[in-house]
Amino acid sequence: MQNKAILSGIRVVELSQLIAIPYATKLMSDMGAEIIRLESAKRPDAYRLSDFYDERLDGDYWNRAINFNEQNRNKLGLSLELDNKNALNQLYDLLSISDVFACNFTPRVMKKFGLEYDNLKTIRPDIIVVSSTGYGHSGPWSSFGAIGFGTEAASGLSSATGYENGPPAQPEIPYPDYTAAEHTVFAIMAAIIHRSKTGEGQFIEISQAECVTSTIPEIILDYTANKNVPARIGNSHLEISPHGCYPCKGRDKWITIAAQSEKEWISLVNLLFPEIATNSKFDSNESRIINRKELDKLISLRTEKWDSLELMEVLQGQGVTAGAVLNGKELLFNKHLFERNFFEIVPHQPQSQIPQLPYPGKPWKMSSASQGTMEPAPSFGQHNETVLKNYLGLSNELYQKLQDQGAISEKLDIVAKKITVSREDKANEGSIYSYDPNFKSTIKSYFDT
Amino acid sequence: MNSKALKDVKVLDFTHYVSGPYCTKLLADYGADVVKIEPPTKGDPGRRLPPFEKSSQGHRTSLLFKYLNTNKKSVELDLKSNYGRKAIEQLVVDADILVENFRPGVLNSFGLTKEKLRSINPTLVVVSISNFGKTGPYSDFRANDLIFYALGGLMYIFGSTDKAPIKHAFRQAQFKAGTNAASAALMAYYNAFTSGRGEYIDISIQESITASVRDTTTSYATSGVVRTRQGSMNGEIPRTPMKVKDGYIVPITFGTSDWSKTADLLEDDKLYHPKFSTPEGRRENSEEFEKLVRTAFSEKGKHELFYGAHTHRELVYGLVQNAADLLENPQYKHDGYFQKMDDSSDSETYFPGRPFHLSKTPWKIRSAAPRLGQHNNEILVRKLKLSTGDPIDTECDDAK
Structure with a gap:
């Protein structure tokens, strides 16, 4: 008997952007959960609008955006303009047949569209609602927008990190988004387990900054117990040398x-x-x-x-x-990661003409053959019909109406931002380490894609 | 009311130091029953990790251990002894999740092979955390957080291009792997619970980093680009911590219309010069621009800048906080985030509380980290009905 993917049967709807929620749901979609990714043509995810395959800006460039494609593999894509009442009602209908609703916009957005837990539980009593924000869902900083570089600073991690005698330092990625996402997966799974035993849904509140603070207990403990504030010491260690x-x-x-x-x-x-x-x-x-x-x-x-x-x-x-x-x-190309098949070979939408490529894999390996297969990230609005007509039973007429009103669409009406500095020039001026114009054949020969 | 999300989830915990204990802490703090198996007399070497709290008797208590082992029970067992093995086999029978972070092969050497565990308990979820995973050419490599950052890919893009790359302070890689291990454990437990099938999970700490370095590898795979660390400002406000009068701020801006808002915030007339009004102009005059910007920031206070920035939706500045700042932070206070380590004593030691909030099944400390062997009697004698003798003595007999 074929084993089902271990999270099959769980449906998650996400109103999200960038990493903090998309990475969490990616880890779940990799394990077979069905993730429906909401998008808006009026307010597209910033990852749809930058960093494209081979820097190609022609046609539907937004479907070749590499960070979007990485964070959203194996998901279904639904475009809905929530300021349209009919579209918003479709979302409520969708949530009535979904297990989890996950959002990483500020509480203002959830409130504006009636997507708070107290409202959604009237639509589906056992729903699990996740709010992931920079600093918290309620309280004095809850209205503050945030990206990882801000929450990393606030968390306490940056204060202890950096070269000796230098300023605080941060890596070139929105680091806390990942820490928050990793905790979010745990939180969702705990809530799902609780629900499967008791029938009770609940509200999950993630503060991205607080998630990171939970992983640096050392600074809080040493300060409150001993009044020690750690100095920034680069890569050195207080107790080990070299x-x-x-x-x-x-x-x-x-x-x-x-x-x-x-x-x-x-x-x-x-x-x-x-x-x-x-x-x-x-x-x-x-x-x-x-x-x-x-x-x-x-x-x-x-x-x-x-x-x-x-x-x-x-x-x-x-x-x-x-x-x-x-x-x-x-x-x-690391031989250890290669031997462990760490990188997932992920296909792309056929019309994009992008070959299948290696993307970072899952942070775990499970022994049974119970994991999902790799599907490409959705093109913009790719599953509008599947979700609205097949899942929700929307008539052709009403579907057409939503389209006419611009509440659903399959394309963006935004001109791609011009690339002002070529990859060659970036390599020459040192803002990137290198550019390899032969990367396609190098990748193909190594990963045999 | 059932207020524990993971009520009745039984966890057998063979972990030590940081990654494994953080995994089982997450499980325990949200309601699982965690029994921590420790080597007799010595216990988890994490009991000797700094920072310490000096007690009046002069002996050192590891605060990190106390943080990482809340809500767990401690049982001393020598896994090499017959007594220890017998006890473990009994505990495996009704465990749901087993977590270990021995070096690859060590669990097998105690006779706890996959086949053996499966024969005792077919629905058991076994989570193994190790430096580089159980397979592959690096599986025996030694490591600590420095090495995980280097081989995981996060270090190369961390720091300045004119210096050696650096890493985060403390033990981020191990906490990351612990979190992922806890998530994987619950996914597999959920599946075991619904399908009756157990699972064996291999967690590599290196891969926990590599899975989460954004486009570090993807930019090469898709565009032939190898990214690097921070270079010069080059006419842009860097979103990297900037010195201000009383600390550091991270000046994060979105979009193109932001410069005027930044100039408003900094209130320095020189910054309004037309030559700085466009990105091209700032790039052309980048040295002068950098000097002016740094001076302007250095004359402002961090709270003034931070709260001032957040009155604009596009300026999502970051406030660099240390422990003292965090303890006074109004948002953390609102969330009741910091918890007193020991309610019963007059100690003023605090530790991070809930990493996130579950409204119906909240994070809760029900018991402090256990003393070594605190639950020997409860588990071995009362629960397993093993000999009434001291298990450590039994282990000593066995060693002869």
Whole structure:
């Protein structure tokens, strides 16, 4: 007997943008839940409007937007303008046959369209409603818009992160959106389990900033117990030395090394510079912490003669904690991830003429063959007919009426923003690491797509 | 009223340090019954992780451990002993979820193979968390958070292009993997509950990072572009923490009409010069622009800028907060977010409370983190009806 995908039978409707909800529902759609992604032609997701496959801006460019396609694979796409009363009623009808409604707009938007829990539970008593916002669904900061760089700052994480003596630092991604999304999946699953046992739905409130604060208990604990405020120390570690990122052979190549025990230190020192093995400045972890800066300089002088991946293999072979710093391309072609089939080969809509491509996979592997297959992200409005006519029984006449009123559509009426700096120029000026014009064949030959 | 989302979900917890304990903390804090199995005498090495609270007796209590192990029960068992194995086999019989973060192969070495576990309990969900997963050429590699950031892809795009890349403070990768493990556990439990089929889940901490680095790999796969870290401002306001009079602010702007609003907020006449009014103009005069902007920010206070920015919908500035700021933050206060670690004592130690709110089945601390072996008697003697002798003694007999 064929196993069903493990979340099959769960239907989620999302009114969402960017990552915080879309990534959460992507993790669920990957496991077989049916996700209906709402979109608006008047207010499209910003991810529909930037970063396109091979930077092509012609035709329906919005269906080739890479971040949208990544976050929305395996979902159904429904375009509805909610300021149209008839369209909004269709959404209420849809919610009456759905298990979960998830939203990451501010509470103002949910209220405006009557999409708050108290209203939706009159439509479906056991519905689960999720509000994911930067700072909270109610309270003094609840009306504040937010993206990850703001919530990361507020969470406390940035205050402890950064180069020594430098300002707080953040990575080049909206990091907290992912932390919030990961907690959102857990929250939804807990609510679904509760519902399946008791028949009771509920309201889930996610503050993206608070999710991140829950993952840095150290700063709260140490401050309230000991009045300690952590200094920004880059890659250093208060209790381990060496612990850092060191240059390797080649342009912008690096290796991270952490000598987590005396045994690891001895293996490291014997490989890199046996002559200092007995130097009293470095003969214990304590002395290495005191002389950390000098030691880091010495290590850099040796590591820069090595290829980062080769040095990692040699060090790990001797039991030393080490890892090469992988850039996007090295990550995509990393042999370990490849052997684990981490990247999912995801197809695209046939009319887009984009081949199937590797996208980041799931953060778990389950042993049974009970996971969903990979389907492309929906083109804009792709499943309007499926959802409105087949699921909700809308007549051809009323469907046509919605179309005439501009309440549903299959295209955007927005001109693509011109690309002002070419990929070649970006590579030359250093705002990207590199541009490889032969990427298509490189990907094809490696992933055999 | 049933106020626990995960009421009657029985979890057997073989985890230590951070990733596994955060997974089982999430399960426990939302109502699951979690029994934490610890090696006798020593316990979870997470009991010795900083930060510490100094007690009057001079011994150190790990506050991180106390945070990560709320609502759990602790039982000491030596998994190498016959006694320990017998107890575990009995506990597996009616467990729903087993979570472990031993190195790959260690669980098997205790005789707890997939086949064995399945024969005892076919609907059991087994969650294994490890550095790089159970398979593949790196499966035996050593790691900590620094290495996960490097090999996960987050480090390369973190920091300045003129310096070595950096990582977040503390243990983000391990918390991420713990969260994902908890979600996966519930997905599989939901399936086991409805279909009667168990599941074996392999969580790689590296992959928890790699799954969540936005277009780091995708930009190469789709456009041949390898992204990098922050360079110079180049005529744009960087959305990176900026020094202000009393701290740091993240000046985040959306759209093209924003510059005038930013200039209004900064109230510096020099910024209204027409040469800065267009992106091209700012780019052409980028050095002068950068200097002026940095000076203008440095003369303003963080709250003035933050609250001022949020009166405009397009300026979604971030406020850099440390622990002291967070404890006073009106939104966190409104949410009742911070919790006193120990209600019964006069300690003023607080810890993060609910990561999110479930209206009908709220997050709740029902019991503080257990002392090592606090529930030996309750579980081993009263529940399993094992010998009344001290299990640690039994383990010692066995070792001879």
